[in-house]
Amino acid sequence: MGTLFMAQFMGALYGLLSVIFGAFGAHALKKRLTPELLQSFETGVKYQMYHAIVLLVLGFNLSFDQPLDSWIVNCFIFGTLLFSFSIYALCLGAAKGNKPKFLGPVTPLGGLLLTAGWALLLYSFVSNLV
Template sequence: MGTIFMAQLMGALYGLLAVIFGAFGAHALKRKLTPELLQSFETGVKYQMYHAIVLLVLAFNLNFDRPLDSAIVNCFIFGTLLFSFSIYALCWGAAKGNKPRFLGPVTPIGGLLLVMGWALLLYSFVSNLI
């Protein structure tokens, strides 16, 4: 699959799921999670929606003629997956009384990928000026 299609597909999917998970968190999980866990869950939803929008904007604005463009999109896709979805799993596990410890290190790896995506995007803009 092409990079533009993947960015469009994943941006739309992440946006759709962010709305669903946001509603699920606001209604169904509000009674099951502590305020701290609910705030963590909402952070996952926010970051997922932010990066869904970024993926869609990139898909319609980048030429995707450089490997750097694909690296940016991949960082955002996999970073969002690891960051937000590990938060969801940790919160849901804690609500069930079972905190999956193996997911603890996954969240910061996802966050690092998101930071790398933003850094590469900045680099792509600055490199055009040099």
């Protein structure tokens, strides 16, 4: 599968899932999670939606004729997966009294990939000016 398809597909999938997870958090988890855990869960949903939109915009605007375009998209895809989904697992695990400790380092790694995606996107804009 090409990077263009992956950007569009994952953007749409992440958008769909963020709406579902947001509703799930607002209704089903509101009574089960502490306010702090609910806020963390909502952070995962927000970041997922932000990056779903970014992936869709990139999928319709990048030419994908340079490797940098693929790096940007992959950073956003895998960064969102690691960041948001590890937050969901940590929150749900904590609600059940079983916090999966191995996921602790996964969230910052996802955040690092998201940051790298934004930095590479900025670089792609600046490099076109020089």
